[in-house]
Amino acid sequence: MSRAVLYEAFGGPEVLELRDVPEPHAGPGEVRVRVAAAGLNPMDWIISSQPQVAAQFGIIVPSGFGSDLAGAVDEVGDGVTGFAVGDRVYGGALGRAVADLVVLRPSVDSLWHTPEGLDDEVAATLAVAGATASAALAAIGLRSGDTVLVGGAAGGVGVLATQLATLAGATVIGTASEGTFEFLRRLGAEPVAHGPGLADRVRALAPAGVSAATDLFGTETAEAALTLGVAPERISTIAAGPNPPGGVRPTGGSEAAPGAVERIADAIVAGRISVPVAGSFPLEQIREAVTLQAGRRVHGKIVVTLR
């Protein structure tokens, strides 16, 4: 037997159960990963609490939970190339990542080799947030010399987008609550409070103007950027659905360029980017971890550890 987080009905963190389940095995074209850490994303609790969203991802109850993971390959099915027993890996397994043993299909699921020097807790945070941060900046053609407004800059996607933008030579103004300002400064961003009057506050911080924006929370930052005269094609949003206002660009992790997540992993190993871990919870505390994530006040990433 092995352990897995499951839910049989949609609802809040209280529906999540840690259960003993039969060990899954790798069939043809599959590998089995012994999970060391699983990173959480808002999508995880949104799916487990909203059946209509779950349906969009093809998830029905009973279901496993979580998406991002890191660990080591411990079984390899026939026909798999590029992965061997013992390889350290990280990636994504939608709706089943928070479990001791997870079977993935490398031809379909995201699965990468973990570089030397990257620990499992950090590797487990990268699949969704890394791909999404990269896509959000690529969608606006971010370039050196830009002044970019990042909405929700301290969240899981925001901490990576902020650092990627800074590394690319942009000046970052990031929205956050006032208590988060020092945290954002340490990531290289100039903080600004979200909420009514955002465009005026940004104008005061950047009298020469803002050239691009990415909204990682909703529509407020996108709307402020439009008010500030940023062209819609230089504004992206990851959290406003497929038809955001004002012709700004919707994007998401599925649009990340090949290699985007691996490049972030390499930048972490090289010490150019860091992933602030806002909370690390043992598997038994999955409900506490999800409650914290669902509070929308996370600064960095939340990780669940399995060994």
Ligand SMILES: NC(=O)c1ccc[n+]([C@@H]2O[C@H](COP(=O)([O-])OP(=O)(O)OC[C@H]3O[C@@H](n4cnc5c(N)ncnc54)[C@H](OP(=O)(O)O)[C@@H]3O)[C@@H](O)[C@H]2O)c1
């Ligand atoms: N399309 C995709 O592929 C994709 C992928 C990943 C995520 N998403 C979505 O993108 C959003 C962000 O994901 P995430 O993982 O970064 O979330 P997260 O970690 O939960 O974001 C938390 C952050 O949101 C900030 N925040 C709270 N209220 C805010 C407000 N009114 N305006 C601006 N920021 C606010 C908080 O900052 P303070 O505490 O300082 O206020 C906190 O740092 C979520 O809605 C998620 O579902 C979409």
